[in-house]
Amino acid sequence: MFENAASRVVFILLLFLNVSLLNGQSPPEKPKLVKCRSPGKETFTCWWEPGTDGGLPTNYKLTYHQEGETLIHECPDYKTGGPNSCYFSKKHTSIWKMYVITVNAINQMGISSSDPLYVDVTYIVEPEPPANLTLELKHPEDRKPYLWIKWSPPTMTDVKSGWFIIQYEIRLKPEKATDWETHFTPKQTQLKIFNLYPGQKYLVQIRSKPDHGYWSEWSPESSIQIPNDFPVKDTSMWIFVAILSAVICLIMVWAVALKGYSMVTCILPPVPGPKIKGFDVHLLEKGKSEELLRALESHDFPPTSDCEDLLMEFIEVDDCEDQQLMPRPSKEHTEQGVKPMHLDLDSDSGRGSCDSPSLLSEKCDEPQAHPSKFHTPEGPEKLENPETNLTCLQAPQSTSGEGKIPYFLANGPKSSTWPFPQPPSLYSPRYSYHNIADVCELALGMAGTTATSLDQTDQHALKASKTIETGREGKATKQRESEGCSSKPDQDTVWPRPQDKTPLISAKPLEYVEIHKVSQDGVLALFPKQNEKFGAPEASKEYSKVSRVTDSNILVLVPDPQAQNLTLLEEPAKKAPPALP
Amino acid sequence: MDSKGSSQKGSRLLLLLVVSNLLLCQGVVSTPVCPNGPGNCQVSLRDLFDRAVMVSHYIHDLSSEMFNEFDKRYAQGKGFITMALNSCHTSSLPTPEDKEQAQQTHHEVLMSLILGLLRSWNDPLYHLVTEVRGMKGAPDAILSRAIEIEEENKRLLEGMEMIFGQVIPGAKETEPYPVWSGLPSLQTKDEDARYSAFYNLLHCLRRDSSKIDTYLKLLNCRIIYNNNC
Numbered sequence: 001m002f003e004n005a006a007s008r009v010v011f012i013l014l015l016f017l018n019v020s021l022l023n024g025q026s027p028p029e030k031p032k033l034v035k036c037r038s039p040g041k042e043t044f045t046c047w048w049e050p051g052t053d054g055g056l057p058t059n060y061k062l063t064y065h066q067e068g069e070t071l072i073h074e075c076p077d078y079k080t081g082g083p084n085s086c087y088f089s090k091k092h093t094s095i096w097k098m099y100v101i102t103v104n105a106i107n108q109m110g111i112s113s114s115d116p117l118y119v120d121v122t123y124i125v126e127p128e129p130p131a132n133l134t135l136e137l138k139h140p141e142d143r144k145p146y147l148w149i150k151w152s153p154p155t156m157t158d159v160k161s162g163w164f165i166i167q168y169e170i171r172l173k174p175e176k177a178t179d180w181e182t183h184f185t186p187k188q189t190q191l192k193i194f195n196l197y198p199g200q201k202y203l204v205q206i207r208s209k210p211d212h213g214y215w216s217e218w219s220p221e222s223s224i225q226i227p228n229d230f231p232v233k234d235t236s237m238w239i240f241v242a243i244l245s246a247v248i249c250l251i252m253v254w255a256v257a258l259k260g261y262s263m264v265t266c267i268l269p270p271v272p273g274p275k276i277k278g279f280d281v282h283l284l285e286k287g288k289s290e291e292l293l294r295a296l297e298s299h300d301f302p303p304t305s306d307c308e309d310l311l312m313e314f315i316e317v318d319d320c321e322d323q324q325l326m327p328r329p330s331k332e333h334t335e336q337g338v339k340p341m342h343l344d345l346d347s348d349s350g351r352g353s354c355d356s357p358s359l360l361s362e363k364c365d366e367p368q369a370h371p372s373k374f375h376t377p378e379g380p381e382k383l384e385n386p387e388t389n390l391t392c393l394q395a396p397q398s399t400s401g402e403g404k405i406p407y408f409l410a411n412g413p414k415s416s417t418w419p420f421p422q423p424p425s426l427y428s429p430r431y432s433y434h435n436i437a438d439v440c441e442l443a444l445g446m447a448g449t450t451a452t453s454l455d456q457t458d459q460h461a462l463k464a465s466k467t468i469e470t471g472r473e474g475k476a477t478k479q480r481e482s483e484g485c486s487s488k489p490d491q492d493t494v495w496p497r498p499q500d501k502t503p504l505i506s507a508k509p510l511e512y513v514e515i516h517k518v519s520q521d522g523v524l525a526l527f528p529k530q531n532e533k534f535g536a537p538e539a540s541k542e543y544s545k546v547s548r549v550t551d552s553n554i555l556v557l558v559p560d561p562q563a564q565n566l567t568l569l570e571e572p573a574k575k576a577p578p579a580l581p
Numbered sequence: 582m583d584s585k586g587s588s589q590k591g592s593r594l595l596l597l598l599v600v601s602n603l604l605l606c607q608g609v610v611s612t613p614v615c616p617n618g619p620g621n622c623q624v625s626l627r628d629l630f631d632r633a634v635m636v637s638h639y640i641h642d643l644s645s646e647m648f649n650e651f652d653k654r655y656a657q658g659k660g661f662i663t664m665a666l667n668s669c670h671t672s673s674l675p676t677p678e679d680k681e682q683a684q685q686t687h688h689e690v691l692m693s694l695i696l697g698l699l700r701s702w703n704d705p706l707y708h709l710v711t712e713v714r715g716m717k718g719a720p721d722a723i724l725s726r727a728i729e730i731e732e733e734n735k736r737l738l739e740g741m742e743m744i745f746g747q748v749i750p751g752a753k754e755t756e757p758y759p760v761w762s763g764l765p766s767l768q769t770k771d772e773d774a775r776y777s778a779f780y781n782l783l784h785c786l787r788r789d790s791s792k793i794d795t796y797l798k799l800l801n802c803r804i805i806y807n808n809n810c
Binding site (some may be wrong): 090 | 638672678800801802806
């Protein structure tokens with residue numbers, strides 16, 4: 001039963017609601033107080049937002065009471081502030097007192113009240129924009145021209161008595177620019193602007209702010225046209241700057257002129273270039289290889305003592321049982337050469353060992369156009385190849401050719417008594433430059449005793465030597481290299497027979513020989529290596545003549561009086577050894 | 582003999598005179614130098630007012646920031662504002678509440694009101710700092726400002742006393758000021774009640790600092806600039 005009654009009541013209420021909704025009438029929606037503002041801390045205005053009016057004419061009533069009072073007042077002025085506003089005049093405004101304000105929406109159907117708003121006038125201060133903005137261009141005498149902006153404080157603010165403390169902000173820009181230039185001024189009501197662009201139209205705006213409160217809106221734009229002949233710059237300053245910079249430039253030019261070269265060399269030191277004494281680039285360009293080589297020769301090439309540090313100081317000769325010097329089958333193509341061993345890249349002292357890679361083989365591969373030689377035969381094996389005139393002394397070599405190769409160069413005569421592992425036709429131009437150059441230079445560093453003698457005893461180090469044939473006209477690049485170690489075919493040095501033994505043969509296993517130079521006609525001049533302790537070498541003793549060959553593998557040299565004369569004539573021009581890679 | 586004795590007496594008198602002069606001079610040097618006598622030193626008064634206005638402006642800024650910070654953090658949706666009405670301990674002071682009233686108030690009255698407000702806040706500020714420190718999760722923004730305000734308040738009080746002494750010479754310096762008794766509510770265990778008490782205190786501090794700032798600026802324009810700011 002109760003349930004029935006309850007449900008009936010609910011039904012009736014819903015019906016009533018539906019009816020009213022169908023009619024479109026309802027109590028108004030709750031209004032909402034939006035904000036209150038005071039322009040000068042003396043009055044204030046509040047605005048509200050009405051809700052839906054429920055289809056019926058709705059009145060709005062604003063009521064308030066103050067902090068500490070119980071009396072409720074109604075809004076004194078609904079008009080001054082515009083629609084949906086309430087204006088509180090001076091009489092009704094108190095500072096430092098809280099107002100509790102409510103707006104009620106009333107219509108036939110009912111009343112809706114807004115949420116109360118708690119307002120303290122001190123904290124809702126927002127002034128008007130400043131008034132009477134004026135712009136003026138001024139051209140005072142003897143001073144820079146400027147734009148003079150003036151304004152007056154916003155309305156309803158009492159600044160004079162100090163009740164309202166105000167600050168201003170001005171912004172301006174040329175009409176077409178996007179960024180504003182802003183200036184802030186506390187208190188004063190004028191501003192001078194310099195640095196204006198002539199011929200532009202400027203827009204100016206200003207706004208104000210109380211000491212504690214909100215910024216005002218920007219004032220409407222004021223504009224001013226800057227005439228084209230507006231003198232912007234202070235010319236005297238620019239003239240001074242121009243003169244100063246000219247003076248500085250002159251000073252710098254003068255300093256550079258005086259010390260230009262030394263400054264340049266200090267900053268950019270010249271890069272030392274490679275220099276080969278006697279090497280004339282022009283001759284090379286012209287292709288006159290002979291003249292080029294002659295030019296090189298005349299400058300005391302191969303160099304003598306300059307290369308000492310690059311060259312081996314001694315040569316060890318090993319007596320190798322094995323047959324490094326095994327005559328190789330003569331091949332048409334010794335490009336590769338048969339190498340029983342490969343290059344030893346270790347940096348040993350230059351000791352030629354039987355196991356070390358043999359440049360010997362390479363050098364032996366190099367064909368000689370003419371039989372020229374020098375010898376150090378090792379054993380009878382060498383004799384087996386009579387065609388080849390090149391004897392190879394094995395020596396350790398590094399591929400970089402760093403002066404470890406003692407090469408004993410000599411001009412060989414046409415006929416060679418010593419066998420060659422290689423046929424002379426197998427000239428291989430394969431060798432890199434520095435191999436050959438090394439050969440030349442390193443040979444110079446070889447120290448020697450009074451005689452170059454190779455002992456046949458097994459302690460001996462093997463000397464590998466090679467004569468490098470020149471005269472290959474067609475090979476310009478190689479020629480330069482080989483020229484220094486040239487041996488002319490028309491040598492008629494007599495090679496002594498190996499059977500004899502000279503008394504000069506030293507019993508020491510290690511001998512030192514120094515190649516002094518290669519003379520013009522291809523004679524190798526050897527010096528006994530001077531012990532460094534002894535100082536100056538005996539320049540007079542030059543060993544370039546082979547007296548005999550003993551024991552099939554010992555070459556005996558004697559001083560050559562003819563060569564000595566030449567020595568005296570030629571000035572050993574000191575030159576740096578060519579740079580080796 | 583006689584001349585000797587008289588000369589000795591003379592020298593002694595001279596010495597006595599010099600010493601007494603020195604002693605008297607010392608007393609003179611210690612007082613501030615005012616060309617027109619004390620209480621009318623316009624130059625130094627201007628500087629005092631400038632300084633006082635700066636400090637009071639600063640205190641009001643800090644108080645506003647502190648209140649907003651607390652409101653944002655602890656008072657959202659709690660309706661503390663309703664409890665804050667009429668809760669300031671300084672409401673007994675008859676402070677003017679609009680421009681007309683303030684302009685009609687004599688500067689002596691205004692200054693003593695300022696002094697009363699400043700003195701009455703010494704104690705609450707001290708306890709505010711202590712209690713905020715003890716508040717769990719108290720943000721540094723609130724604590725640092727509270728400490729700063731306490732210090733500046735003391736400084737402003739000193740300055741105001743000097744101004745008062747110059748503007749109104751001979752006025753009685755000690756006037757009764759309202760005493761704050763809100764400490765128990767700051768220390769209560771109930772968190773809501775405690776936060777409400779803090780809210781009240783910060784709300785009143787903001788208001789009173791605004792009063793002091795406004796009155797000082799008014800006095801500055803009136804006394805120094807002759808109502809022509």
